[in-house]
Amino acid sequence: MRVLVTGAAGFLGKHVARRFLAEGWEVRGFDLDDLSGSEFETVKGDLTDQASVEAAIRGTDTVAHIGAIGDVYLAGERPSLAAQVNVVGTSNVVQAANAAGVRVVYASTWEVYGEPEYEPIDEAHPTQPDHPYNITKLAGESMLLSACRLHGLSGIALRLGTAYGSGLRPNSVFRIFLDRARAGDKITVQGDGSQGRQFTHASDIARAFVLAASSDLSGRAINIVAPETVSIKELADLIVSRHPTEVEFGEPRAGDVPPATVTAALAGELLGWTADVPFDRGIEEFISSVPSRG
Amino acid sequence: MRVLVTGAAGFLGKHVARRFLAEGWEVRGFDLDDLSGSEFETVKGDLTDQASVEAAIRGTDTVAHIGAIGDVYLAGERPSLAAQVNVVGTSNVVQAANAAGVRVVYASTWEVYGEPEYEPIDEAHPTQPDHPYNITKLAGESMLLSACRLHGLSGIALRLGTAYGSGLRPNSVFRIFLDRARAGDKITVQGDGSQGRQFTHASDIARAFVLAASSDLSGRAINIVAPETVSIKELADLIVSRHPTEVEFGEPRAGDVPPATVTAALAGELLGWTADVPFDRGIEEFISSVPSRG
Numbered sequence: 001m002r003v004l005v006t007g008a009a010g011f012l013g014k015h016v017a018r019r020f021l022a023e024g025w026e027v028r029g030f031d032l033d034d035l036s037g038s039e040f041e042t043v044k045g046d047l048t049d050q051a052s053v054e055a056a057i058r059g060t061d062t063v064a065h066i067g068a069i070g071d072v073y074l075a076g077e078r079p080s081l082a083a084q085v086n087v088v089g090t091s092n093v094v095q096a097a098n099a100a101g102v103r104v105v106y107a108s109t110w111e112v113y114g115e116p117e118y119e120p121i122d123e124a125h126p127t128q129p130d131h132p133y134n135i136t137k138l139a140g141e142s143m144l145l146s147a148c149r150l151h152g153l154s155g156i157a158l159r160l161g162t163a164y165g166s167g168l169r170p171n172s173v174f175r176i177f178l179d180r181a182r183a184g185d186k187i188t189v190q191g192d193g194s195q196g197r198q199f200t201h202a203s204d205i206a207r208a209f210v211l212a213a214s215s216d217l218s219g220r221a222i223n224i225v226a227p228e229t230v231s232i233k234e235l236a237d238l239i240v241s242r243h244p245t246e247v248e249f250g251e252p253r254a255g256d257v258p259p260a261t262v263t264a265a266l267a268g269e270l271l272g273w274t275a276d277v278p279f280d281r282g283i284e285e286f287i288s289s290v291p292s293r294g
Numbered sequence: 295m296r297v298l299v300t301g302a303a304g305f306l307g308k309h310v311a312r313r314f315l316a317e318g319w320e321v322r323g324f325d326l327d328d329l330s331g332s333e334f335e336t337v338k339g340d341l342t343d344q345a346s347v348e349a350a351i352r353g354t355d356t357v358a359h360i361g362a363i364g365d366v367y368l369a370g371e372r373p374s375l376a377a378q379v380n381v382v383g384t385s386n387v388v389q390a391a392n393a394a395g396v397r398v399v400y401a402s403t404w405e406v407y408g409e410p411e412y413e414p415i416d417e418a419h420p421t422q423p424d425h426p427y428n429i430t431k432l433a434g435e436s437m438l439l440s441a442c443r444l445h446g447l448s449g450i451a452l453r454l455g456t457a458y459g460s461g462l463r464p465n466s467v468f469r470i471f472l473d474r475a476r477a478g479d480k481i482t483v484q485g486d487g488s489q490g491r492q493f494t495h496a497s498d499i500a501r502a503f504v505l506a507a508s509s510d511l512s513g514r515a516i517n518i519v520a521p522e523t524v525s526i527k528e529l530a531d532l533i534v535s536r537h538p539t540e541v542e543f544g545e546p547r548a549g550d551v552p553p554a555t556v557t558a559a560l561a562g563e564l565l566g567w568t569a570d571v572p573f574d575r576g577i578e579e580f581i582s583s584v585p586s587r588g
Contacts, residue, residue, distance in 0.1 A: 050374060076444070079437055080344060080385040087381045087433060091374040091426070126420035130440050132385070139381060139433035143373055146424050150370070 002026040003213060004060040004102075006047060006093065007067030008040075009033035011167045012107065012160075012202055016064050019206035020213070030056045031067065047089030054096040062103040062213045065093045068137065073171060075133035082136045090140030094147045097155070104144055104155035105212045110198070110225050110262045112138040112159060120263035123159070123221055134257070141221060148219035156212050158205075161225035161262065164282065165202030166289035177236055178290055181243035191252035193233030195259040200226040201277035211271045225262045226275035238283055296320040297507060298354040298396075300341060300387065301361030302334075303327040305461045306401065306454075306496060310358050313500035314507070324350045325361065341383030348390040356507045359387045360401040362431065367465060369427035376430045384434030388441045391449070398438055398449035399506045404492070404519055404556045406432040406453060414557035417453070417515055428551070435515060442513035450506050452499075455519035455556065458576065459496030460583035471530055472584055475537035485546035487527030489553040494520040495571035505565045519556045520569035532577055 003020050007013035008029025017040055020027050027040035030053075035042035045052035047067050057063060068086045069075045075082035090106070097104045113121050114128030129135045147153040168174050177187050208224040236247050267273040277285075297314050301307035302323025311334055314321050321334035324347075329336035339346035341361050351357060362380045363369045369376035384400070391398045407415050408422035423429045441447040462468050471481050502518040530541050561567040571579075 079441075080382050080389060083377070083381040083385045083433070083437070087377040087430070088374050091377045095374060127422070128420075129436060130443060132437060132440060135433055135436040135440060136381070138436075139377070139429055142423060142429040142432075143377070143426060146426060146429060147373075149424060 001062070002028065002060045004028045004030055004057055004063045006030045006063065006065045007070070008038065008042070009035050010066065010070060011169055012070070012163055012205060013066045014167055015165060015202040015206040016066060016209045019203070019210055020064070023210050028056065028060060047092060048084050050092045050096070053092045054099070057096045057100050057102055060102055062105060063093055063097050064105050064209050064213065065090060066107040068107065069133070071169060071171065072131070072133040075136065076131060079132035082132045086136035087139045087143070091143050094144050094153065094155070098147050098151050098153045103213065104153065105209055106141060106144050106155065106157040108141040108157040108159045108221060109134055109137050110159050110161050110223060111257045112141065113260060113262070115258055116260040120261040122263050123223060123266055131257070145219055145221065154216065154218045156215070156217055157221040158208055158212060158224045159221055160205055161198045161200030163202050163205055164199050164286060166286060168286070173232065173235070174286060175290065177239045178243070178287060181239050181245045182292055184245055186246045186248055187236050187240065188248050188250045189232050189236050190250050190256065192249060193236065194231050195256070196229035196231045197259065198225045198227065198229055198262060199279060199282070200224065200275060201282040204275045204277050207276070208267065208271065208273050211273050215271055217270055222267050222270060223262050223264045224267055224273065225264045226277070226279070227264070228279050229261060230279050239287070242287060295356070296322065296354045298322045298324055298351055298357045300324045300357065300359050301364070302332065302336070303329050304360065304364060305463055306364070306457055306499060307360045308461055309459060309496040309500040310360060310503045313497070313504055314358070317504050322350065322354060341386060342378050344386045344390070347386045348393070351390045351394050351396055354396055356397040356399060357387055357391050358399050358503050358507065359384060362401065363427070365463060365465065366425070366427040369430065370425060373426035376426045380430035381433045381437070385437050388438050388447065388449070392441050392445050392447045397507065398447065399503055400435060400438050400449065400451040402435040402451040402453045402515060403428055403431050404453050404455055404517060405551045406435065407554060407556070409552055410554040414555040416557050417517060417560055425551070439513055439515065448510065448512045450509070450511055451515040452502055452506060452518045453515055454499055455492045455494030457496050457499055458493050458580060460580060462580070467526065467529070468580060469584065471533045472537070472581060475533050475539045476586055478539055480540045480542055481530050481534065482542050482544045483526050483530050484544050484550065486543060487530065488525050489550070490523035490525045491553065492519045492521065492523055492556060493573060493576070494518065494569060495576040498569045498571050501570070502561065502565065502567050505567050509565055511564055516561050516564060517556050517558045518561055518567065519558045520571070520573070521558070522573050523555060524573050533581070536581060
C-alpha cells in the first residue's frame, strides 16, 4: 500500500510518515519545505497548486493530509494565508483524491468544537470555531465530508488533540517553556495556568493515521485525543522540576481556545485506537529529544 | 456615508447597491465582472487579490460584502474555486476592513444550518453545512465574527433566505421554470416538490443590508428570511398557472439542502427588519421582469 503524506516536512507529518514506513507502507512525502534526508520518496510541491497536488496523488492508495498552516499564531496573523492553504489546499487534495479514487485521512482538530455545550465533548457536539486556525481546519474537514457524501469519496477526519513530541516547532508552548527554563529565564504562563489540555503524543496520533488509513470507515469525523488533562501550570511545573527557574503569570491571550474535556471513545470503538503514551513518559521523551543549547 | 458593495455586478449586489443609493449613501461597486452602465462609482477587481481589495475599501465607511461564488452548482463543481473566492476573498475583505476601521456587513446564508435539530431555526441553532457553497459561506462568516471578537472589527453577518427577484441568474430554479414554461417545455421538479423554501425578495434583503450598515450591532449573525414557506411544487404551479405547460417529477438532487423553517425574529428585534414583499406579489414582479424570448 502506498500513502502520500502531505506536510511531511512538518512536526506531525514526519511522525506520521515514519509510522507508515514502519508499518510496511510505501511512503511519498509532499511538502513546500525541504524534505532532503527523508527515508522515503519526496515531492516538493504546493498544496494550493491543483496540478502539483494531482501529480503527487497519482499512484497512491491513501492521502494522509496533514499539510496546513498548523501554526496557530501564524494563522491568526495571516488569516487569508490560512484560508488559502487550509481550505483551498484541502479542497485541492479532496478533488484530486476523488478523481483518482484515493482515500483521504485528514488532520482536523479538537479545536473545531469551540465553547463546550456539554462535556466530555463527543463527535455529535456542535462545532463553533472562533479563530482563523480552527475555522479553516473545520472548513477543510467539511469539504472532505461533503465529497464523501456527494461523490462517494472514501475519507475520514481525525480531530486531533493538541499534539506534542519530538520535533515540535520552536514557538510551541512546550519548546518556549523548555528553552527558557534551560536558559534560566522566567517562564510566563498566560492566565492562571489552570486551563487544561489533553496533550496527545505524536506517536499516538501517527498510529491513528495508520489505523484510519487501513479502515474502510468513511464520511465521519473522529476524536483522537489522549484522556489525561494537563494544565499549563502543571506543564510549567514539570519542566521547572527538571530545570529550575521562576514561573510568572501573565494576561490570558485573546483567542485562546477555552479548555474542554473531549472523549475519544468512538475512536476506540470504530478504529481500535486508544492513546498509549502517558503524559509523564511523553514529556520525559520530549525533553530528552530537544538538544540543550550552547 | 460611503459603502463599498462587492459583487455589485451580480443579482443581489445590484439590488443592494441601488438600495444604498436610494437611501442617500455614496456607493462604490466592486466586481470582477463588467460594471459599465452602473449608476455608481465602480472598481473592477478581484476579491482574491488582497491589494485590490485594500484599494477599493479605502475611503469607505462600510463594506457590504456580497461578492462570492454564489452559484451553488458552480461551487459544487469547483469547490477549490468556491474556497478561493468565498473564504480567501472574504478573509481579504475582513483583513482590509479591519486595517481601515471599516464596518462589514456580510452576505451569509440560512443554508449554514444544515439538517434541522429543532424548528423554527434561530441563530443559536448549530451549524452543519454540507456542500461547498454553504461550507465556504460559513467559513467566511466565521472569519468575520472571529475578527470582531479578536480585533474589535465592527461587523455583522446576515444569514439570508433563498433570494429571488429581478435579475436572477438564468440557472436559478425560478428562471428555469419560467423560461421552460414560456417555451412550452416540460418543467421538471426534483423530488416530489414538497420541499419548502422561505424565498426572500431581493428588495427585502437589500433593505436589511442598509439597516445592518446603519446599526452598530457587531459580532453577530442574524437570520434575514421571509416568513412564508413556498414549496417547489407551488412555485411550479404558480408559473404554470400563467404559462401552462406540463410538470414532471424527477429524482431528488444529491446535495440539495433539506427544508427547514427559519425564524427572523431576532432581525425584527435588533434591526427592526421584517420582510415586506409577500410571495404572490414578488413572483408577479419577477415574472414581469423577465422579458419573453424571441
